[in-house]
Structure formats: structure tokens, C-alpha cells
Amino acid sequence: MTGKERLLRALEKRGVRHIFGYTGGAIMPVFDCMDKLGIFKFVMSRHEQGATFMAQGVSRASLSTDDPQVGVCMATSGPGAMNLTTGIADAHMDSVPMLAITGQVATGVIATDAFQESDVVGVMMPICKQTYMPLEADEIEKTVHEAFYVATTGRPGPVLLDIPKDILNQQVSKDYKFSLENLRPNLPGFFYHPTPARAPVKKALELINRSERPVIFCGHGVISSNAGKLLQALAEKAKIPVAFTLHGLSAMPADHPLSLGMMGMHGTVEANRAISEADLLISFGMRFDDRVTGKLNEYAQKADVIHVEIDPSEIDKNVATTVAINADVYRTLHVLVGDPMLTAKPRRRWHARIDEFRQVMADDLRTEIKGGLGDEGKLLMKTIVSQLSDMTQGQDIIVPDVGQHQMMAARFYNYQTPNSWFASGGAGTMGASLPMAIGVKLVRPDERVWSISGDGGFQMNMQELGTIMEHKIDVKIMIFNNGYLGMVRQWQTLFFDGRYAGTPMLSPDYGQIASAYGIPYRKIQTLEQIAPAIKEAIDLKGAIILEFICDPSEIILPMIPAGGGFDDMIVKRPMPQKKGGKK
Amino acid sequence: MKRRAILAYLLDHPGVLQKVSMLIRKKMYNVDTLTVCKSRKPGISRMTITLREDDEARVSQVIHQLEKFTEVISAKELDTEHSYWREAAIIKIEIDSAQLEALRSEYKFEILDYKNHDTHIIQIAGSTRKIDAFVAQLGEEHIVEISRTGVAALEK
Ligand SMILES: Cc1ncc(C[n+]2csc(CCOP(=O)(O)OP(=O)(O)O)c2C)c(N)n1
Numbered sequence: 001m002t003g004k005e006r007l008l009r010a011l012e013k014r015g016v017r018h019i020f021g022y023t024g025g026a027i028m029p030v031f032d033c034m035d036k037l038g039i040f041k042f043v044m045s046r047h048e049q050g051a052t053f054m055a056q057g058v059s060r061a062s063l064s065t066d067d068p069q070v071g072v073c074m075a076t077s078g079p080g081a082m083n084l085t086t087g088i089a090d091a092h093m094d095s096v097p098m099l100a101i102t103g104q105v106a107t108g109v110i111a112t113d114a115f116q117e118s119d120v121v122g123v124m125m126p127i128c129k130q131t132y133m134p135l136e137a138d139e140i141e142k143t144v145h146e147a148f149y150v151a152t153t154g155r156p157g158p159v160l161l162d163i164p165k166d167i168l169n170q171q172v173s174k175d176y177k178f179s180l181e182n183l184r185p186n187l188p189g190f191f192y193h194p195t196p197a198r199a200p201v202k203k204a205l206e207l208i209n210r211s212e213r214p215v216i217f218c219g220h221g222v223i224s225s226n227a228g229k230l231l232q233a234l235a236e237k238a239k240i241p242v243a244f245t246l247h248g249l250s251a252m253p254a255d256h257p258l259s260l261g262m263m264g265m266h267g268t269v270e271a272n273r274a275i276s277e278a279d280l281l282i283s284f285g286m287r288f289d290d291r292v293t294g295k296l297n298e299y300a301q302k303a304d305v306i307h308v309e310i311d312p313s314e315i316d317k318n319v320a321t322t323v324a325i326n327a328d329v330y331r332t333l334h335v336l337v338g339d340p341m342l343t344a345k346p347r348r349r350w351h352a353r354i355d356e357f358r359q360v361m362a363d364d365l366r367t368e369i370k371g372g373l374g375d376e377g378k379l380l381m382k383t384i385v386s387q388l389s390d391m392t393q394g395q396d397i398i399v400p401d402v403g404q405h406q407m408m409a410a411r412f413y414n415y416q417t418p419n420s421w422f423a424s425g426g427a428g429t430m431g432a433s434l435p436m437a438i439g440v441k442l443v444r445p446d447e448r449v450w451s452i453s454g455d456g457g458f459q460m461n462m463q464e465l466g467t468i469m470e471h472k473i474d475v476k477i478m479i480f481n482n483g484y485l486g487m488v489r490q491w492q493t494l495f496f497d498g499r500y501a502g503t504p505m506l507s508p509d510y511g512q513i514a515s516a517y518g519i520p521y522r523k524i525q526t527l528e529q530i531a532p533a534i535k536e537a538i539d540l541k542g543a544i545i546l547e548f549i550c551d552p553s554e555i556i557l558p559m560i561p562a563g564g565g566f567d568d569m570i571v572k573r574p575m576p577q578k579k580g581g582k583k
Numbered sequence: 584m585k586r587r588a589i590l591a592y593l594l595d596h597p598g599v600l601q602k603v604s605m606l607i608r609k610k611m612y613n614v615d616t617l618t619v620c621k622s623r624k625p626g627i628s629r630m631t632i633t634l635r636e637d638d639e640a641r642v643s644q645v646i647h648q649l650e651k652f653t654e655v656i657s658a659k660e661l662d663t664e665h666s667y668w669r670e671a672a673i674i675k676i677e678i679d680s681a682q683l684e685a686l687r688s689e690y691k692f693e694i695l696d697y698k699n700h701d702t703h704i705i706q707i708a709g710s711t712r713k714i715d716a717f718v719a720q721l722g723e724e725h726i727v728e729i730s731r732t733g734v735a736a737l738e739k
């Protein structure tokens with residue numbers, strides 16, 4: 001029995017079924033062994049970055065199923081491993097469990113600048129939850145199990161295993177024994193406090209009962225711990241409105257009467273205004289990142305803060321807490337909801353005030369969505385997303401890329417299915433959507449999956465159409481083609497006097513691209529074409545590409561400028577700026 | 584800025600020191616000294632970091648971030664009131680013997696070596712302030728080479 005076989009057997013034991021990756025000199029013994037064993041479905045990406053996002057898709061989408069899995073990606077040494085960095089850094093920012101396995105040059109030549117040698121552990125250390133380099137075949141199996149434990153326990157994150165080629169091929173020792181049941185990883189420094197302490201919970205309940213203007217924050221931790229139902233129960237029991245972080249979306253139905261929608265830079269008026277007037281923020285599983293808070297010294301000045309968070313280093317990092325509960329979100333919500341001390345206050349004035357906030361942009365948005373066309377007479381993204389939402393009753397899975405279309409998808413799809421929104425948030429990696437949607441579809445085969453990209457992001461990983469073709473992956477691909485790096489263009493419109501430097505962009509003929517991969521394609525240019533195209537995609541079994549010709553002038557509002565406070569929120573479209581740039 | 588000392592116990596694993604130094608760089612902490620030695624327990628090292636920071640929240644961030652590493656078993660701040668902070672220095676100095684004796688009666692250092700009649704190697708231990716004062720009084724022009732250990736700290 002060799003190291004590589006122990007490696008694969010350990011993955012099997014951990015319930016891994018898909019392996020995403022790309023072969024090469026240092027990892028090929030593992031691929032060879034994988035082929036012989038025949039226990040995994042190997043999905044070859046067309047670029048190693050694609051494999052990382054596919055693996056992320058598996059982890060993110062399966063955590064709410066009966067069969068949660070950790071996504072696994074594999075690459076060879078040197079360039080293969082380096083191509084993994086973006087997707088690993090992305091998983092690290094978004095607390096996504098993942099296992100990356102790289103082959104390394106043989107121990108005999110390590111540190112000699114051997115062919116395709118790079119210091120993978122050195123590069124990955126700051127962007128991984130943990131990194132390992134086993135130096136004996138006997139260590140491999142134990143290390144894989146420890147890696148899974150670390151990746152999934154507490155705040156999840158990516159873990160890297162860099163294994164020299166000779167160690168992969170090495171025979172385990174004669175008296176090698178391993179038993180998972182008896183495995184006790186030696187991690188004296190790994191702290192994990194899932195159970196909330198009684199004292200802060202009591203204090204939190206007092207604050208909740210006393211507050212007149214509370215807001216609940218639903219963060220990624222609610223999704224990661226599958227606590228959406230409990231959060232909704234808390235909100236309903238205590239009659240408290242809920243604002244969502246980008247990653248908290250879909251934890252609760254988006255049209256729930258207590259939902260304020262997304263908070264932060266492109267959050268709704270009602271969420272952001274409610275936060276600035278609140279007297280209590282009850283936040284679950286989030287890290288108060290700058291896209292959420294804006295200028296910190298102006299943030300929620302009137303509010304006490306209850307912060308429930310599994311990672312102690314996030315508590316008091318950006319926002320000072322009144323009550324800190326360092327525990328698992330699910331368990332804490334379970335205790336809070338079940339506590340007889342929790343009272344229901346009608347808080348009529350607060351809800352009336354929030355209804356006022358809801359009206360600020362409601363008419364403008366309704367008119368815009370209904371009109372459906374921008375200044376140049378092309379389609380509006382918000383109209384497309386709204387129609388998609390209506391036609392799918394908000395039941396489908398949305399995997400956006402990064403940019404304006406992402407914010408539109410966050411704001412205007414009426415999420416009904418728990419854990420149905422998967423986005424690159426903390427890193428905001430363009431190109432994430434297409435490969436991530438592949439991973440998502442593999443673990444949620446019975447649900448419809450929409451990958452929505454801009455023309456910029458789509459071109460970053462469109463080579464993965466090859467993977468879709470080869471494995472017949474049924475993802476519905478939408479390209480919102482506005483001829484620009486739209487989100488950057490929006491900043492240029494608002495803050496750079498309309499000079500469009502480095503943002504106009506030509507696209508290839510996506511129809512020809514689609515046909516080269518044998519994927520059906522529709523181009524949608526008018527309002528009347530939207531519904532039939534979506535209907536066709538829904539009815540079709542298999543992948544399809546829908547290219548929507550979108551209006552570059554559309555902007556996503558409201559917007560809190562970077563570094564600004566909530567009072568700087570832009571809710572009205574500014575007067576048209578002077579023209580610039582090539583287009 | 585206020586001087587702080589942080590004491591941490593950590594697994595003696597490859598790469599831990601790199602993680603700590605990367606953390607210092609990433610978070611832009613103002614670190615003065617970092618010392619690592621074996622602890623009484625095999626496999627566990629003892630690390631003392633001194634840094635300059637006025638902001639309490641940033642200090643507790645250092646501690647939280649250190650504790651986040653699976654290799655770090657515990658970390659805490661040592662305050663000046665309840666702990667000793669000491670360092671040692673070995674200094675090669677060029678000075679005449681009379682001056683050296685005068686300094687010795689004040690600073691109580693040990694002479695390790697006479698290179699020749701006016702070059703000596705001495706060893707001095709004490710608080711950072713004491714060593715700073717000694718160096719200042721000696722004067723840069725008399726110092727050929729100096730090696731300081733960084734701060735070791737122990738609770739009372
Ligand atoms: C890999 C990467 N490079 C650059 C950026 C900066 N960026 C953020 S959004 C954006 C524009 C995206 O354009 P597009 O994909 O066309 O989407 P749109 O905003 O037009 O909907 C850019 C360049 C990024 N987030 N990721």
C-alpha cells in the first residue's frame with residue numbers, strides 16, 4: 001500500500017465523490033491510482049482556478065443537504081499549484097471549507113529549484129486555514145483526516161496538502177495501522193466553543209426585550225450552520241426586522257414581511273436606514289466588513305451590539321460589542337428562540353418608521369423595472385433578474401459572478417429556497433460563477449442552477465465551457481453583456497467625472513463560442529425576447545447560454561461610496577455626466 | 584507609544600514562526616522584539632513578543648489572531664506591574680580600562696574577554712531601559728559591535 005492510495009482511501013472515507021483538477025508530473029501518480037480505484041468522479045477543469053471554484057461550489061451548495069461534502073481540488077507542482085491561489089484565497093475570505101491537494105517535487109530535490117518546484121506551503125500559508133506537507137507515506141492518511149477536521153470545524157476554511165512525489169509513491173511501513181475511530185488529532189491550540197455561555201445569552205435577551213428599535217443581522221454563519229429557520233423563528237417571535245449580508249441571502253425567504261433585504265454598500269434603503277437608527281444590532285455569524293459598515297466611526301452610533309460569532313478574533317475587531325457570544329450560530333439561536341424570557345413586543349412605531357424607509361426608492365425601482373430599458377435603449381439587468389425571479393417563483397439556485405449584475409441578482413431575485421445563493425463575496429473574484437455553478441449542480445442535481453456573469457467575468461473563466469460540454473452539466477448560463485466592466489464604470493460615472501478608463505470592452509461572438517462547444521445559445525435584445533428565452537432555458541434539459549444585451553448606463557442604487565458613512569447613501573441617479581472613453 | 588509584552592505558548596512545528604512573522608507584517612504591528620525558546624514541556628515553545636501600541640483593541644487583536652493559529656496553545660498580555668521583562672546584550676567595546684571600571688561599578692556587567700588593552704567584550708543583562716541607558720552613556724563611538732537578545736518575560 002502506497003501513500004497515494006492511503007490518500008485516496010482517506011478521501012473516500014470522508015465522503016468525497018468528486019475530485020476537480022488538472023494533472024502534471026508531480027501529481028500524476030495520484031491520478032493513475034484514482035483511475036485504478038475507480039471510486040471518484042474526476043472532473044477536469046480547463047484551468048486549475050476553475051477546479052478551486054468547482055470545489056467551492058460542492059462545499060457551499062451541499063452543506064444544506066443530507067450529504068454535506070468538502071470540495072476537493074488537485075493540481076500538480078509549480079504552475080499548477082500557483083494557479084490554485086486565487087480560488088483558495090477566495091475560499092479563505094468566504095470561510096468555505098475546501099481541501100486542495102498538490103503534488104510537490106521529490107524530497108531529494110526540494111529546495112534545489114527543481115523543475116516545476118515552487119514553495120507552495122510558503123505561498124499558501126497566509127491564505128489557508130492550515131497547510132501540511134507530509135514527509136512520510138505513513139503520515140498521509142492521518143494528515144488528510146486532520147485536514148478535514150480543521151477545514152470543517154469552527155469557522156470553516158481551505159486547507160492545503162502539499163505532498164512530494166516520492167512520498168506519494170512510497171510504501172507505508174510494514175506495521176502500518178490506522179483507525180479513524182482512534183484518531184485524536186494533536187491540536188492543543190485549536191479552540192472551538194460551539195455552546196454559548198449562559199451569562200451573555202441572558203444579557204442578550206435582556207437587551208433584546210428592552211430594545212425599541214432592534215435589527216437582526218443575518219450573516220454567512222447562519223447559512224454555514226443551517227440556522228435559517230431558527231433565525232426566522234427568532235425574528236417572528238420577537239417581531240424584529242432582519243437585514244442580510246451578501247452571504248446571508250437566502251437564509252430566509254426574501255419577501256418575508258420582516259426582511260429588509262441586503263445591507264451595506266449596495267444594500268437597500270430600508271436596511272441601511274434602519275441600521276443607522278437602530279438601538280440594538282443582533283448580529284449572527286458575520287464579520288462587519290467594510291462593505292457592510294462604511295465609515296466605522298459613524299457606524300450605528302446609537303446602537304448596542306450583540307455579536308454571535310464562532311471565530312473569537314472577529315469579535316470586537318471592527319465594531320465594539322456590548323455582548324459577545326463566542327459560539328455556534330445554530331446553537332445560540334436554538335437557545336435564544338427556546339428561552340421563555342424572550343418577549344414579543346409589537347414595536348409599532350419602529351415598523352412604521354421602517355415602512356417609511358421602504359418607500360424611499362420603491363416607486364423609482366418599480367418604474368425602472370417596468371420600463372426595462374436604459375438611456376441607450378438596451379435592457380436593464382434589474383428587469384431581467386426580476387423576470388427570472390417571477391418565472392422561477394424564486395425557487396432556483398443563483399450563482400452570480402462579480403460586478404453590477406451580481407448586485408442586481410442579490411437585490412432583485414426573490415430567494416425562497418434556503419441556501420440557494422452562492423457568490424464570491426469577500427474576495428469578489430471575477431470569473432468565479434461559471435466553475436462554481438458546475439460544482440453546485442453536481443451536488444444539487446435536482447435543482448435548476450443559473451450562472452449569471454457579466455461580459456468581463458465570463459471571459460475570465462469561459463474555458464470551463466469545455467468542462468460543461470464534456471460532463472454535460474446542466475447549468476443555465478446568463479451573460480449580461482453591457483460592453484463594459486460595469487461596476488467599475490459605475491464608479492467612474494459617479495466619482496471620476498464619467499471618464500471610462502480601462503472599462504469599455506469588446507466581446508467575442510458568444511453565439512459562435514456556444515456553438516463551438518455544442519451549447520445552445522440565444523441572444524436577447526428586446527424586452528419581448530426575455531420571457532421566451534428564459535422559458536426555453538427552463539424547459540431545456542442541458543446547458544444553454546443566454547446573452548442579454550444590457551444598457552451600460554444602468555447603475556445599482558442605493559450606493560454608499562467606499563469609505564463613506566450611511567448618511568452619504570446615494571439614492572437618486574445623478575445628472576448624466578460628460579462623455580469620455582472610447583465608446 | 585505604550586510598550587506591551589505578549590507571551591504565547593506554541594507547538595514547536597515547522598512554519599509556526601513564519602506564520603507569526605507574517606501576521607506581524609500583514610497587520611502592521613509595531614514589533615520591537617520577538618524571542619522564542621523551549622518551554623518546560625517537550626514539543627512546546629515559549630514566545631515573547633514586545634510591541635508598541637496604544638490601542639487596546641489592536642493588542643487584543645494580536646492575541647486573538649495568534650490564538651487563531653492551531654499551533655498556538657495560549658497567548659496573553661503581560662503587564663509591567665506584574666511581570667519582569669529583561670534582556671541581555673553582548674557588546675564589543677573600545678574603551679580604556681579606567682573608564683570601563685567606572686562604568687562597571689555603575690552597571691554591574693561581566694567582562695567576557697579582553698581583546699587587547701582597550702578592546703573588551705562585555706555581557707550585560709537587565710531591563711531594556713537599563714541597557715539603553717548603558718549604551719547611551721557608553722556612547723556609540725565606543726561600540727564596535729552589539730548583540731541584544733530581545734526581551735524575555737516572566738510573570739511574578
Ligand atoms: C479578478 C478580478 N479582477 C478585477 C476585479 C475588479 N472588478 C470588480 S467588478 C468589475 C467589473 C465586472 O465587469 P463585468 O464582469 O462585465 O460585470 P458588470 O459589472 O458589467 O455587470 C471589476 C473589473 C475583480 N473583482 N476581480
Ligand SMILES: [Mg+2]
Nearest residue numbers: 454455484486
Ligand atoms: Mg459588463
